[in-house]
Each structure stands twice: as structure tokens, then as C-alpha cells.
Amino acid sequence: MAKAKSKAVKTAASPHRIAELDRELVRLVQERARLALEAGAAAASVGIDDASLQRMTADCQGPLPPQYVRAVLRELESGCRQLTRQLRVAYLGPTYSFSHLAAMQCFGQGVELVPVGTIAAVFEEIHRKQSDFGLVPIENSTDGRVTDTLEMLARMRVRICGELELRIHHTLLGKCRRSEVREVYSKPQALSQCRNWLAKHLPTARTIEVTSTSTAAQLAAEKPGAAAIASLQAGQHFGLDVLAEMIEDNPANTTRFAVIGDHPSTRTGNDHTAMLFQVDHRPGALADAMTVFKRNKLNLTWIESFPIPGPVRGYLFFVEMEGHESDAPLRRAVAALGKKTLRLEVLGSFPAAAPVE
Numbered sequence: 320m321a322k323a324k325s326k327a328v329k330t331a332a333s334p335h336r337i338a339e340l341d342r343e344l345v346r347l348v349q350e351r352a353r354l355a356l357e358a359g360a361a362a363a364s365v366g367i368d369d370a371s372l373q374r375m376t377a378d379c380q381g382p383l384p385p386q387y388v389r390a391v392l393r394e395l396e397s398g399c400r401q402l403t404r405q406l407r408v409a410y411l412g413p414t415y416s417f418s419h420l421a422a423m424q425c426f427g428q429g430v431e432l433v434p435v436g437t438i439a440a441v442f443e444e445i446h447r448k449q450s451d452f453g454l455v456p457i458e459n460s461t462d463g464r465v466t467d468t469l470e471m472l473a474r475m476r477v478r479i480c481g482e483l484e485l486r487i488h489h490t491l492l493g494k495c496r497r498s499e500v501r502e503v504y505s506k507p508q509a510l511s512q513c514r515n516w517l518a519k520h521l522p523t524a525r526t527i528e529v530t531s532t533s534t535a536a537q538l539a540a541e542k543p544g545a546a547a548i549a550s551l552q553a554g555q556h557f558g559l560d561v562l563a564e565m566i567e568d569n570p571a572n573t574t575r576f577a578v579i580g581d582h583p584s585t586r587t588g589n590d591h592t593a594m595l596f597q598v599d600h601r602p603g604a605l606a607d608a609m610t611v612f613k614r615n616k617l618n619l620t621w622i623e624s625f626p627i628p629g630p631v632r633g634y635l636f637f638v639e640m641e642g643h644e645s646d647a648p649l650r651r652a653v654a655a656l657g658k659k660t661l662r663l664e665v666l667g668s669f670p671a672a673a674p675v676e
Contacts, residue, residue, distance in 0.1 A: 348395060396427060406430040409444035410454045411437070413533045415553040417487060421576045422454045424675060425483045438467040442475050445579055452480075452580040458621070459487070459574045461512045461567075468577065469625045472595065472666060473635055479593050479667035481578030484674045489513050489567045492559035493539050493546035500524050500562070504535035505548035513548055516566040521546075573674050587670045590643040591620060594653075597627070597635050597662040604659075605636070611655045612640065615648040635662070644668040 379388055408426050411418040412434020422432050433450060435441055444450040456465045472479075489509055493500060500521055503510070507528045510517070517526065524546075529535050533556075535547035540557040547559070554561060584590070598604040612619055621639035626632075642649045644665055656663050 351395065406452065407433055407450045408452045408454060409433045409435050409441045409450040411435065411441060411456070413531055415533045415536070415550060415556050416531045417485065417550060417574060418454060418456060418576070420550060420552065421483050421485045421574070424485060425454060425481070425576070425578060426452070438465070439471055442471040442477060442579065445477050445581070446475055452578055452582070454483070454576050454578055456574050457577045459508060459512070459572070461569045461572055462508050464623050469623065469637060472637070473625060476664070477579045478581060478583065479577045479669060480580050480582045480584050481669045482591070482672045483576045483578070484573050484672050485576065486674050486676050487512070487567060487572045487574050488551070488565050489548050490551050490554060490561055491546055491563040491566055492536055492549055492554035493562050494559060495544060495546075497521075497562045499544055500546040501544040502527055502542070503546050503548060504529050504538045506531055506535070509548045512568060512572055513566050515568040520563070578669070583667070584669045586643040586645055586668070589671050590641070590668050591639050591671050592642055592644045592649055592668040593621075593637065593639045593666040595635050595637050595662070595664050595666060596656060596660040597633065598660050600631075600633050608656060608659050611652050611659065612638075614655075615652045617642060617648055617652055641671070
């Protein structure tokens with residue numbers, strides 16, 4: 320009987336204790352915001368450093384998973400930034416596309432997120448100084464490089480000042496049963512990343528390419544017998560049922576996004592630097608250029624070739640390496656490459672990012 324009474328008292332006290340903790344959390348949030356405002360640091364960095372958030376929450380004890388704790392801290396940081404400056408971030412829309420999810424992951428929802436129709440339009444937003452930052456996909460672990468982004472990096476001088484690597488989980492969404500699906504809508508990249516699953520589970524369904532996963536979800540909400548491959552969030556927005564989850568062929572499927580803007584990133588000690596260059600179209604020219612990285616002990620993490628438009632055949636080479644452009648080995652490499660290349664541009668340095676959900 321005594322045990323039962325003790326349990327009842329404990330249960331009755333819980334709402335009061337929760338209310339106390341909520342009031343304390345509100346007080347601490349406001350104190351944190353005041354300190355950020357006084358320091359003027361709320362808008363000083365590019366994006367929200369998810370690596371720092373992961374380190375901060377790595378050892379957190381309790382029933383709440385670390386990713387939910389990080390989500391709270393991310394939105395707090397996003398809100399604090401707005402106290403000193405209203406940031407405008409352009410991304411490849413529409414809303415609830417994977418680019419939209421990446422933008423929210425990188426900057427939180429306290430900024431002005433602006434959807435635009437094309438990757439080129441994101442670059443134009445930065446070039447015309449209509450947005451502070453832009454976010455564009457640069458490569459996918461299944462489909463490789465994003466050609467439109469490389470083309471714009473070659474055409475327009477903007478800096479890469481951050482990156483985000485987002486785990487991409489595709490969901491089959493619709494308003495009918497899976498056995499009734501006759502058409503599957505999505506953007507070409509999403510269809511490509513799920514082609515084996517579709518061949519096995521929906522072999523007779525027709526796949527139809529559209530401009531975005533969000534557009535696909537909207538069509539699935541309107542057409543009988545139609546399904547979409549899109550994000551879970553897009554399905555929730557359009558009132559669709561989940562017909563199958565995580566249908567991507569590669570369980571480690573990720574898309575890497577570049578944050579662009581005229582905001583150089585300070586050195587963190589765990590940075591990457593991206594650059595592009597062009598060499599003479601002659602035997603050994605590329606090999607001569609690549610030895611520069613070896614001599615300076617620079618570890619390359621990304622290499623892409625891109626054809627130069629025009630009647631004369633030639634290529635631009637995009638490379639990324641460990642280190643910051645202010646590091647001595649990188650400065651030496653840039654000086655040496657300048658003597659071996661027809662064109663050389665350092666696209667920017669930024670903190671290296673680990674994949675996030």
C-alpha cells in the first residue's frame with residue numbers, strides 16, 4: 320500500500336516538475352539569445368555547424384535521441400541569427416524538395432528560405448546580391464556530379480563557403496494501394512536511384528519524369544493510380560499515404576550540397592578547399608598539374624572533368640582537397656598551379672561536413 324501511495328505522489332508531481340523545467344529552458348534560451356546579440360555573433364558564420372552540434376550531443380544522456388536534441392539547438396541558433404540580421408537563402412525549389420530539406424538542415428527555419436526554379440537561378444540570386452546565400456546540389460553518391468552546378472561554377476564567380484551532405488531516403492507515396500499503382504512520378508535522379516526497387520516491386524508501372532519530387536507528390540495527390548517518389552515530408556504536406564519507405568537502391572545514398580555566397584569561411588582545422596583549373600590540350604599537361612598536389616602532400620577528396628563548350632575540345636577540372644586555402648601547403652600549390660594552367664580559380668574553403676539525416 321505504501322509503495323502504491325509513493326508512486327501516486329511521484330506521478331502527481333511530474334507535471335509540476337515539467338513546468339518548472341520548461342520555465343528554466345525558456346529563461347536559458349533568452350539568456351543565450353541576449354549573449355548572442357551582445358556579441359554580434361549570431362550571423363557571423365556560414366550555415367549552422369552540424370559537426371559542432373554532433374560533438375556537443377555525442378555524449379548526451381537520456382531517452383531523447385541526439386538528432387532531436389540537435390534539431391532544437393539548430394533552430395535556436397537560427398533564431399538567434401535573426402536578431403542581428405535577416406538572412407535570405409535561395410535554394411532549388413519547390414518547398415519540400417530535398418534541396419528545401421537541406422536548406423532547413425543547414426540554416427534552420429529562422430531565415431528567409433527562397434525557392435527558385437533552377438540551379439542557374441540560385442547563382443543569379445547570389446550574383447545580383449538578392450540573397451545572402453544559395454544552396455545547390457553538387458554530387459550524389461549514386462548518380463555522381465550535378466552538371467548544372469558545375470556549369471554555373473565555371474561561368475559565374477561565386478564562392479563555395481559551406482557544404483552539407485544529406486542522407487537521401489526515398490519514399491513511395493500515393494492515395495491508392497501499391498498494387499493499384501500504374502504510374503510513378505519523380506525527378507530523373509530519384510527514379511534513377513530507385514530503378515532496381517521499381518523493377519522488382521512495380522515492374523508494370525510506367526515511370527514519368529517531372530521537374531521535382533514535390534511536383535511528383537502533388538500529381539500523386541491528384542491522379543488516380545499515380546504514385547510519387549519523394550520525401551516523407553512532401554507526402555505529409557500533400558496528404559499522401561506511405562506505400563513503401565527507403566526504396567533507394569543504395570542504402571548509403573547521399574547528396575552533397577554546396578553553400579554559395581560572398582562569405583569566406585574561417586579556418587576550423589577540418590576544412591576542404593575546392594578549385595577549378597584548365598590545362599593545355601597536350602600530352603602530360605594534366606599529369607604535370609596533378610603532381611603539384613602530391614608534392615605538397617594534399618589529399619584530394621573529389622575530382623571531376625567538365626567539357627568546355629565550343630568548337631575546340633577542352634576540359635575544366637574540378638578538384639577538392641583537405642585543408643584551408645590559408646594553409647601554407649595550399650598556398651604553395653596554388654602558386655605552382657598558376658604556372659602550369661591556362662585558368663585557375665580557388666572556389667572556396669569550408670568546414671568538412673559529415674552526412675546528416
